[in-house]
Amino acid sequence: MNEVALQVGQTAAPEALLFWILAPLTLIAALGMLLVRKAVHSAILMAFVMIALAIFYIAQDAPFLGIVQIVVYTGAVMMLFLFILMLVGVDSSDSLAETIRGLRPIAITAALGFGGLMVSLLSRATLGRSAVGLEAANSDGNVEAIARLLFSRYVWPFEVVSALLITAALGAMVLAHHHRIQERPTQRQLSIDRFRKDSLATAAGLAAPGVFARHNAVDVPALLPDGSPAPASINASLKARGDVLDSARFELGTVDTSADEEK
Amino acid sequence: MDAANYLYLSALLFSIGAIGVVLRRNAIVVFMCIELMLNAANLSFVTFSRINGDLNGQVVAFFTMVVAACEVVVGLAIIVTIYRSRRSASVDDASLLRR
Numbered sequence: 001m002n003e004v005a006l007q008v009g010q011t012a013a014p015e016a017l018l019f020w021i022l023a024p025l026t027l028i029a030a031l032g033m034l035l036v037r038k039a040v041h042s043a044i045l046m047a048f049v050m051i052a053l054a055i056f057y058i059a060q061d062a063p064f065l066g067i068v069q070i071v072v073y074t075g076a077v078m079m080l081f082l083f084i085l086m087l088v089g090v091d092s093s094d095s096l097a098e099t100i101r102g103l104r105p106i107a108i109t110a111a112l113g114f115g116g117l118m119v120s121l122l123s124r125a126t127l128g129r130s131a132v133g134l135e136a137a138n139s140d141g142n143v144e145a146i147a148r149l150l151f152s153r154y155v156w157p158f159e160v161v162s163a164l165l166i167t168a169a170l171g172a173m174v175l176a177h178h179h180r181i182q183e184r185p186t187q188r189q190l191s192i193d194r195f196r197k198d199s200l201a202t203a204a205g206l207a208a209p210g211v212f213a214r215h216n217a218v219d220v221p222a223l224l225p226d227g228s229p230a231p232a233s234i235n236a237s238l239k240a241r242g243d244v245l246d247s248a249r250f251e252l253g254t255v256d257t258s259a260d261e262e263k
Numbered sequence: 264m265d266a267a268n269y270l271y272l273s274a275l276l277f278s279i280g281a282i283g284v285v286l287r288r289n290a291i292v293v294f295m296c297i298e299l300m301l302n303a304a305n306l307s308f309v310t311f312s313r314i315n316g317d318l319n320g321q322v323v324a325f326f327t328m329v330v331a332a333c334e335v336v337v338g339l340a341i342i343v344t345i346y347r348s349r350r351s352a353s354v355d356d357a358s359l360l361r362r
Contacts, residue, residue, distance in 0.1 A: 085291055107282055
């Protein structure tokens, strides 16, 4: 079946089915990567494209590259991307507004032109030509055949690439190394600073959040002795996210105590 | 189905990645689009390897993957360094030379 299919320059029917299901999905995911606003969603769609490409590699008699694609790209590279996204801030959503006037139509026209040119050139160059297929080259197994090439003909590039990997790792360490400009303040220094401030109101530390005996979660401001909520008792990032509950909800008069009275 | 269909897919993915590099402003998304372009080129290599019945294309695709991994490591380190000094991952904010 496979030999017959290759003789007429066609791939076998199951592969065609796989391609026509997966290729549109891949294109949709790649387009979605452009259109979604949040960088995390882009990363997830990118991971989908990577896995789809790995399946294409395996379908095209390149099982070694397919596995490497999954391990290196979806495993290591996308993990690194998501890690940096979390570090830089997930909620830093991208504005899709164009900053250079007229850039968007020019870019889309140029890319469509390039894509159309490539597709038309490829169709002229390859139509009517039968694919040789990798059955002969992979007769000893794909990994063995690649290893034979890698360690004979490509052994020098292989060594150079290993040097490149080490250089990249060192470069990343140097770039990511963070020099403190000021010394980290000690607990003693922090304490002295607290007492030398203008006001002694927070010298003993800020109030803890929560309306005790009613609701002691961190998203409710503490009540001051006069009954007003203390905004300083709430973590600043909770406030920025808008996750703060109103402490007036937990005042005594508003809570239904009729069940207790029946007892 | 012709094996060249993979080449068309690869050309389209490359074009989509190129649009993304120009249009998106978040440096990390721009970087992911560059990865998409590299992957599209890899798909071409693998397909040509199959069309010609020659494993050299797969070896070149393997080297591309290694170089892309190096590029991601260094590029993301640069993005983190810029983010530390400017508190922004947008490619438009690093415009010190313009002013």
